[in-house]
Structure formats: C-alpha cells, structure tokens
Amino acid sequence: MVKEKKAKTRKKVSYAKWGYIFLIPFFATYTIFSLIPLISTFYNSLFENYRSGLTQIGPNFVGLQNYISIFQSDLLKYFGNTMILWIIGFVPQIIVSLILAVWFADFRMRLKGSTFFKTIIYMPNVIMAASFAMLIFALFSDDGPMNNLLIKAGLSDGPIRFLATVWGTRGLIGLMNFMMWFGNTTILLMAAIMGVDASLFEAASIDGAKSFQIFTKVTMPIIRPIFIYVLVTSMIGGLQMFDVPQVLTNAKGTPDRTSMTLIMFLNNHLYSKNYGMAGALSVILFFITAVLSMFVFIMLTSSGNKKGGRN
Template identity: 50%
Template sequence: MKKRQTRINYDKWGRRFVLPFIIIYVVFSLIPLLSTFYYSFFEYYYRFGGAQKVGPNFIGLGNYITVFTEGKFFKYFGNTMIVWLMGFIPQIVISLLLALWFTSNRLKIKAQGTFKTIIYMPNLVMAAAFSLLIQLLFSTNGPINTLLTNSGLINEGIKFLDRTFTVRSLVAFMNFLMWFGNTTILLMAGIMGIDQSVIESAQVDGASSTQTFFKIVLPLLKPILLFVLVTSLIGGVQMFDIPQIFTEGKGGPNSSVLTIIMYINALMAPSKQYGLAGAVSVVLFIITVLLSVIMYVLTNSDEIKEKREIKKMNKGVKTKWNKRTSSWDQEFHSTHKEH
C-alpha cells in the first residue's frame, strides 16, 4: 500500500500563527486607540475624588479647544522636547563615534565583545532603580556633594534637585546612559552592512578619513539614522518613568521636567478626565506623526527630488509617445480614407 501524501496548507498555518498577534494587537492597542479618539469628543470625568461620575456628554471639539487655550499642553510638550534633545544630541554623536571605532579595520580594538556588553548594560537596568540611584547621588547630602565639599571645591552642598538646568540635565543624562548602547549597536550594524570595497577604493583614490565618512559612510547610513531618529523621537515624546520617579511626580522646580505623558497621567488621577486626556493624546499623536514626516523629508530630500525628476521624465516620455501614436493613428486613418 502506498502511503497517502498529504499536502501542507502553508496559508492556513500562516494565518494560525499570525492570529494570536492580531488578537493581542486589537485588544490591547487598536481598541484603546479608537476609544481614546472617541472619548476625546465627550465630557467624561469623575469629581469629588472619583465619587461622582459626569458624562459621557458629547461636546464636539470642546476638549480640543481647552487643550489649545489652557496653555499647559505646549508648556509640557516644550519640556519634553528640551529634555529629549539634551539627551539625544550627545547620544547620537557618541554612539556614532563608538560605532566607527568598533568597526574600524585600522584600530582593531581588542575585547570588543566586553565593551559592547558594558555600554549596553544600562539599557537593562530598570528606570525606577536608575532614577532613585541618581537622585540619591545628587541629593543635597549625597555622595557627590560630600565628595566636592571634602575636596575643597565647594563650601556647601549644591542643590542639584532644586535647579531647572541641573534637573533637566540629570534626566537627559539618564536617558542618554540608558539608550546610547542600543543606538551604538544599531549604527554598528549599519556600518558593517556597507560594502568595504567602496571605502577601500575611495581610500586608494586618496580620500581622507573625514572625506570617506561624510561622502560615503554617512549617506549610506541614512536609513539607519532615520530609524534611530524617529524611534528616539517617539520614545522621547513618551518619556514618563524617569522624570516621574526622579521628581516624585512633581515635575521638578517650576515643573521644568513635567513631560506631556506626566500631564496625561495627572489628568487621569484622581478625577479621571477621560475626555480631556483623550484630546491631549490625540493632539500628541498628530504632532508626533508630523514631526516624523518632517524628519523623513529633511533626511531624504535628495532622494525625493530624484524621484520627482524621474516621474517628470516618465511623464514627458509618455506624453511624447502619446503624441506620436495619435499622429500615427491620424495618418493611418487619413490614408485609409483615401484608399
């Protein structure tokens, strides 16, 4: 008896494997996203410490008008962007330098695996533990002030946690430490993906290291840099845990590090203002999308121009071809009528 051969339906099994992800995405991402957008048009909150429920009452764009007229949104969004830039700029510069050093054939750094592990380790530390550690180190009676006073550099302890610049700098420093290792590894992967023969041929032709970097390496790293830039921007806009724990939910002096997500969290407790918090979230989502599109356009302006020129050329060729075919058709019809 011949064994009956069964054919595997790969499409069916593929749907089965994808189905759990789709269910989790719909339940935990899509439904909350749609409900946030829906409730942003309603007056819906609790008062008297959550004892009395108000709404949901449809008010149209009332919550959005409150967001733009109250002024808090722009202040806290500005805080978020300032702290993100203070951490991201040194992060991308240092990560790019480390990636170039680790992938350089000239330097040939030994024990690269150990160095990569060390720079990535802060990313594995919980943000809560990191924030409490830095808070303890830079407190008025902490080890940093004790070290500075004992060495005679200062007469009395500096109140790092009571100054706007120092609090912002410390929060940005923590974000830098937690993410520069991850950025370094991503940039290393991008540099290692570049064809080394191109770099070697440029060096043979007399190009210096600086010229090779700016003319060859950096343009070829644009996709990775754009990915790092956009993901870092999204993560920076969603900054919450480090400033929340570091400032004990107060946002630092003059609310200088009170981020937009901390503001949304404050709206949800204890009054649970679902409508206003939803409007803030929707506005934040739109701004994030616009900033991502702007970054994409700025970093790929040359490619966009080339695509536009190619489209124009193709349109020109099509119009010329259509004119030729129409003239040929007219000649054919005219000759056909004569005959």
C-alpha cells in the same frame, strides 16, 4: 497524457494563502491591542467623564470642548519641556554612539576586548528607568556623594542643589536618557556600518580619502536609513518620556513645572480620573508624534535624494 496533466495540477499547492494565514495573528493582535483602544480613546475624548469626590460626572457628550480646554492649558509649555529634555539627551547620545560604532566596526583598528565593552555600554539599557532615576537622585541630592566629592575637592563651598534649578534638573534627566539609550543606539549603528561593503572603504582609502571624508562621504550616506530609524524612534520615545522625570521630580515637574512632560500631564488627568481630558490629550499626542515623525522622515529622505541626484 490528459490524466497525467490533471494529476500534476492537483499536486500543485497554492502557497499564497499561507502568507495571509500567517498574517492573521499580527492583524488580530494589532486590532485588539492597538486599533480598538485607539478608536475607543478618540470616542471617549468627546465626552465629559470625571469624578468629583464620590460623585461620577458623565459621560456627557461635549464634542470638542475637551480639546479646547487642553489647548487653553499649558500644553505648549509641556511640549517645549518634552522636546528640550529629549534634545539634551539625544544630541550627545547620537554623537557618542556614532564614534563608538565607527571604532567597533573598523576591523583595521583591531580593538581588544570589544565584546566586553559592547556588553558594558549596553547594560544601562536593561536597568529599570525608575531604579536608575533613584540612583541619580541619591547621587546628586544635597547631601549626596557628588556634593561631598565637590566640597572635598575644593570645587564648591557648599552643596549644590542640582534638583532645585531648572537646568540642573533638565541636565540630570538628559544625562540619564543618554546613559540608558546610547548603548542601544551604538549597537544599531554598528550593525549598519558592518553591513557596508568593506571594498568601498578600501577604494576610498586608495583614492586618498581621509577618515573623516570616508565617514561623511561613504559611511553616512549608506547608513542613512538606519540613522533615520534611530532618529524617528528616539523622538517618539522622547515624546513618551515619563518614568525618569516622574521619579526624579516626585511627579511634580519641579522646579516650576519646567520638567513636566506631556505624558506626565496626561498621567495627572488619569490619576484624577478625568478620562475625557486624558483621551483628548492622548489623541493630540498621537497626532503630534505622527506629524513630527513624518516631517523628520520626509526631510531626511528628500535631502538624501537631492544629494544622490547631484552625484
């Protein structure tokens, strides 16, 4: 009996260690490509390191002087530009995506060709942003097709300089961000809605709830985690906005730097090889992103818990 017990214990395999072994590639990749560069960026932000003509200045330790210089610049203006451009694109994006997600996920409507439309609305997401920006630039230029159409339709006496006005440029950037990402947002929200138990919708309908009441009282509370995920990731993407305004405004943020984003400001320091200032701005952007993401997450989750407690 003792020998049989020993044989059984020997045959037992400890699977706990395999979990840690499978996690090694992730942590190794994260350490090499994320953690070490993050620490290196923070370290380099404490040094004066730039090129003046053919002369390399530094690296010289300057402490927090780079951060002071960044805050004395137009950082707040560029942060405001970035948030405005994100909001202009995100608000219509989330509204349209919610409507489409509800329609596509509602089996009672029996929409024909839904697979085709899902493919069509997702296609702009796979187009390179630079190519899309060049297309919009050509369409809305002074002698482009859009101006020709407005003039021939009698809606304008002359060409409208969309890219020469503040809100014209911001509107086009917001339009591009909306068109590029609303398909991806629709797919995410639709997947969340399809994961809701259909019996909940049927029970609400039997109780006399109308479509809008079902959406606000049943659908939205259940898909709140996915909605928070979409909001936070979209905000992070908005703070990292670069390629669309960079191409559309020829890297100048025209007119009068009202379309200059934080990443465009960072790119200017990298282009001029001012690595100390670029590192300081990167660290500031990291903390801004972290603080805003945590704020949005806490606000939405706490409001959801309060509503859940009242019910």
